[in-house]
Amino acid sequence: MPRPVRASIDLAALRHNLAVARRTAGSAGVLAVVKADAYGHGLKRVLPALEAADGLALVELDRAIGLREGGYGKPLLLLGGFYEASEVPLFAQHRLIAVIHDAEQIRMLETAQVSTPIDVFLKVNTGMNRLGFEPARLDAAIQRLQASRRLGRLTVMTHFANADDSRGVDWQAAALLKNGIGDGLPRSMANSAALLRYPAFRGDWVRPGIMLYGSSPFPEVPAESVDLRPVMTLETKVIGEQKLKPGDRVGYGGTFVAKAAMRIGVIACGYADGYSRHAASGTPVLIDGRRSGTVGLVSMDMICVDLTALPQSGVGSRVVLWGQGLSVDEVARACGTVSYELLCALNSRVSVVTLETAAGRR
Numbered sequence: 247m248p249r250p251v252r253a254s255i256d257l258a259a260l261r262h263n264l265a266v267a268r269r270t271a272g273s274a275g276v277l278a279v280v281k282a283d284a285y286g287h288g289l290k291r292v293l294p295a296l297e298a299a300d301g302l303a304l305v306e307l308d309r310a311i312g313l314r315e316g317g318y319g320k321p322l323l324l325l326g327g328f329y330e331a332s333e334v335p336l337f338a339q340h341r342l343i344a345v346i347h348d349a350e351q352i353r354m355l356e357t358a359q360v361s362t363p364i365d366v367f368l369k370v371n372t373g374m375n376r377l378g379f380e381p382a383r384l385d386a387a388i389q390r391l392q393a394s395r396r397l398g399r400l401t402v403m404t405h406f407a408n409a410d411d412s413r414g415v416d417w418q419a420a421a422l423l424k425n426g427i428g429d430g431l432p433r434s435m436a437n438s439a440a441l442l443r444y445p446a447f448r449g450d451w452v453r454p455g456i457m458l459y460g461s462s463p464f465p466e467v468p469a470e471s472v473d474l475r476p477v478m479t480l481e482t483k484v485i486g487e488q489k490l491k492p493g494d495r496v497g498y499g500g501t502f503v504a505k506a507a508m509r510i511g512v513i514a515c516g517y518a519d520g521y522s523r524h525a526a527s528g529t530p531v532l533i534d535g536r537r538s539g540t541v542g543l544v545s546m547d548m549i550c551v552d553l554t555a556l557p558q559s560g561v562g563s564r565v566v567l568w569g570q571g572l573s574v575d576e577v578a579r580a581c582g583t584v585s586y587e588l589l590c591a592l593n594s595r596v597s598v599v600t601l602e603t604a605a606g607r608r
């Protein structure tokens with residue numbers, strides 16, 4: 247028997263989530279965000295389910311070129327743009343759209359030996375203080391770009407820091423809109439959270455990522471209540487069992503101490519598979535469809551789980567770590583992180599199966 251840990255990727259769920267984004271986007275173009283190998287789901291694998299997107303956005307230049315070489319013809323936005331001058335001709339050659347967020351990148355564009363113009367998303371820092379030009383400097387950047395014969399179409403872009411919490415986006419959108427920054431140019435602002443919560447700021451191109459994979463962008467809102475379905479289900483099996491007496495300890499460091507007699511299962515999944523070592527004891531798992539929790543520290547290849555209340559379960563029982571029936575958002579909270587980090591961390595040693603239709607679900 248192969249090691250039982252596996253991830254299944256439900257393409258029907260992904261299509262459904264994209265349709266939700268599509269519907270919410272109204273007339274805006276949808277750039278499906280597929281950085282980090284489609285948030286750990288496998289870019290090649292999910293591509294057929296992203297046909298309804300108007301284009302893709304990612305960070306990795308080699309993957310974007312791979313998409314072009316594989317025949318992908320729609321817009322491809324590189325969210326960090328180019329990092330060195332030598333990359334600029336590749337943007338022209340493969341018709342890649344570059345985010346430009348810094349004067350150094352304008353200089354690279356101005357001096358590049360390219361025969362076809364490059365489309366640009368010019369990034370404004372409206373308060374996140376990560377990438378982007380200060381609003382006061384944007385007009386100068388626009389003029390410089392427009393003076394370059396290497397510029398194709400120009401779009402103004404910003405990124406929201408608090409679209410998922412109570413601070414919201416108005417304060418950032420105001421910084422963009424009040425000075426008429428980039429008036430007359432197309433705009434791109436919304437990530438998943440802003441797309442779902444602030445339809446007024448959809449702009450011309452939206453950039454949903456996490457919602458496509460079925461995770462809720464909002465800490466307090468379950469994914470199903472915004473009509474999102476989990477795409478990745480990480481599952482494994484119980485491969486061992488132990489009976490504990492009161493006072494017995496479990497795992498490295500013996501951090502878990504049994505208060506009463508217990509039966510625990512050992513499951514084939516650990517941090518080397520992508521499960522977080524920050525999962526506290528009691529992090530939820532589904533065993534034969536019933537909820538239970540982890541016991542003790544996560545080790546490299548194994549986790550212990552509580553079987554005490556599940557007398558029918560034991561070696562061979564199916565365990566869902568997250569996905570169908572157990573939200574990755576809930577697991578992420580118990581790990582002190584966000585779903586993004588758990589999904590992206592899926593390790594290449596986990597075998598992955600693709601489910602084409604909802605009927606393929608077990």
Ligand SMILES: *Cc1c(COP(=O)(O)O)cnc(C)c1O
Nearest residue numbers: 279325405437438453454455456
């Ligand atoms: C990752 C990313 C997105 C997608 O964000 P989600 O929260 O996953 O929807 C959008 N825009 C930019 C610039 C990003 O880096």
